[in-house]
Amino acid sequence: MYSQGLIGADGRTEESPEFLEAFQRRIDAEEKIEPKDPMPAGYRRTLVRQIGQHAHSEIVGMLPEGNWITRAPTLKRKAALLAKVQDEGGHGLYLYAAAETLGVSREEMTEELLAGKAKYSSIFNYPTLSWADIGAIGWLVDGAAIMNQIPLCRCSYGPYSRAMIRICKEESFHQRQGYEIMLTLCRGTPEQKAMAQDALNRWWWPSLMMFGPHDKDSAHTEQSMKWKIKRFTNDQLRQKFIDATVPQAEFLGLTIPDPELRWNPDKNDGRGGYDHGPIDWDEFWRVVKGHGRMNRDRLAARRKAHDEGAWVREAALAHARKRKARAMAAE
Amino acid sequence: MTETPTPLWEVFIRPRNGLSHKHVGSVHAADAELALQAARDVYTRRGEGTSIWVVPSAAITASDPDAAAEFFEPTADKIYRHPTFYEIPEEVGHM
Numbered sequence: 316m317y318s319q320g321l322i323g324a325d326g327r328t329e330e331s332p333e334f335l336e337a338f339q340r341r342i343d344a345e346e347k348i349e350p351k352d353p354m355p356a357g358y359r360r361t362l363v364r365q366i367g368q369h370a371h372s373e374i375v376g377m378l379p380e381g382n383w384i385t386r387a388p389t390l391k392r393k394a395a396l397l398a399k400v401q402d403e404g405g406h407g408l409y410l411y412a413a414a415e416t417l418g419v420s421r422e423e424m425t426e427e428l429l430a431g432k433a434k435y436s437s438i439f440n441y442p443t444l445s446w447a448d449i450g451a452i453g454w455l456v457d458g459a460a461i462m463n464q465i466p467l468c469r470c471s472y473g474p475y476s477r478a479m480i481r482i483c484k485e486e487s488f489h490q491r492q493g494y495e496i497m498l499t500l501c502r503g504t505p506e507q508k509a510m511a512q513d514a515l516n517r518w519w520w521p522s523l524m525m526f527g528p529h530d531k532d533s534a535h536t537e538q539s540m541k542w543k544i545k546r547f548t549n550d551q552l553r554q555k556f557i558d559a560t561v562p563q564a565e566f567l568g569l570t571i572p573d574p575e576l577r578w579n580p581d582k583n584d585g586r587g588g589y590d591h592g593p594i595d596w597d598e599f600w601r602v603v604k605g606h607g608r609m610n611r612d613r614l615a616a617r618r619k620a621h622d623e624g625a626w627v628r629e630a631a632l633a634h635a636r637k638r639k640a641r642a643m644a645a646e
Numbered sequence: 647m648t649e650t651p652t653p654l655w656e657v658f659i660r661p662r663n664g665l666s667h668k669h670v671g672s673v674h675a676a677d678a679e680l681a682l683q684a685a686r687d688v689y690t691r692r693g694e695g696t697s698i699w700v701v702p703s704a705a706i707t708a709s710d711p712d713a714a715a716e717f718f719e720p721t722a723d724k725i726y727r728h729p730t731f732y733e734i735p736e737e738v739g740h741m
Contacts, residue, residue, distance in 0.1 A: 351710075412673070632676045634676065634677070
């Protein structure tokens with residue numbers, strides 16, 4: 316989801332060449348950068364944007380799946396889905412905390428999200444129409460997220476890298492529970508299998524778009540790779556995801572909705588890999604710019620939750636003040 | 647409208663008895679009790695700990711990374727603080 320965090324990132328920086336060289340030497344030596352360390356303004360800005368968008372994606376990502384908690388087919392599935400959605404909320408919180416070490420507050424980031432100024436992953440602007448979508452999301456969306464996030468565990472910024480290590484440990488259950496849902500449907504009635512195929516048809520292409528634009532159209536990749544915020548390009552990660560996922564679809568007996576998908580033995584330096592058909596980038600940019608099917612719904616739901624929770628936050632602070640005053644009076 | 651920011655707390659967790667508490671991250675909460683509950687929900691969903699400390703972030707005094715070189719400098723040249731500085735004949739055996 317998360318290379319989309321670089322869309323519109325502004326890596327420009329105005330420090331002296333000596334400062335930038337000294338910083339680059341630390342990066343090249345694989346030293347981690349910690350919050351109070353000197354860093355170029357562009358590095359800080361890029362990270363605030365990427366981590367903030369990553370956090371927003373986790374928070375908004377609770378919505379499409381939350382939609383199915385009350386309608387999960389069994390108690391086991393309901394418990395697993397609740398735990399998964401709770402994890403996404405937790406991941407959002409780790410990430411907001413990591414971004415805050417760079418000098419931006421959670422309140423500011425939340426305001427940007429609710430005002431529609433901050434982005435989150437395009438994938439969450441698609442609707443979850445059937446139970447099979449919950450399987451497809453775990454398998455494909457979390458699978459793509461893991462592809463993106465594993466290299467982020469080695470990101471040069473310490474707090475982000477530490478948050479990613481925790482997140483990656485927890486995500487593996489997400490993908491496995493999704494695949495298990497797909498497997499159960501595929502071994503069920505023909506109607507259930509058709510549901511699984513329909514979900515794959517709708518989620519396949521949006522999942523590939525999660526890796527962000529093609530490398531040639533990704534202006535900020537180069538600087539981010541140099542600063543070791545990113546370790547692989549969008550196209551490299553997308554290819555890894557495709558190569559890992561096609562055999563999993565074959566095992567399920569499902570068809571990837573791409574007539575141009577072909578095994579190419581020469582790909583990946585002779586190790587082989589899949590060629591795929593063209594991605595509809597017009598659709599991608601439409602969704603990123605706010606015109607996906609669910610963009611308005613998602614933001615409305617976040618605003619409603621934020622507004623309706625305001626009294627809780629105020630009451631908690633008022634209670635804390637009152638208790639503090641009482642404790643001081645008693646002394 | 648800008649809301650009153652909810653205070654920030656640093657979270658330390660003891661994974662099991664015998665180990666020390668270790669910094670794991672931070673949470674926002676109105677008071678210490680809520681901070682403990684939030685820390686439990688956010689950082690111990692899979693049995694990561696048997697004890698949690700929360701400390702107001704504002705209460706932490708940290709050394710200045712820009713001054714780290716001078717601040718920690720006295721340790722660098724005192725190699726006689728390390729056991730390998732001293733030569734003990736092999737016949738003496740492990741010491």
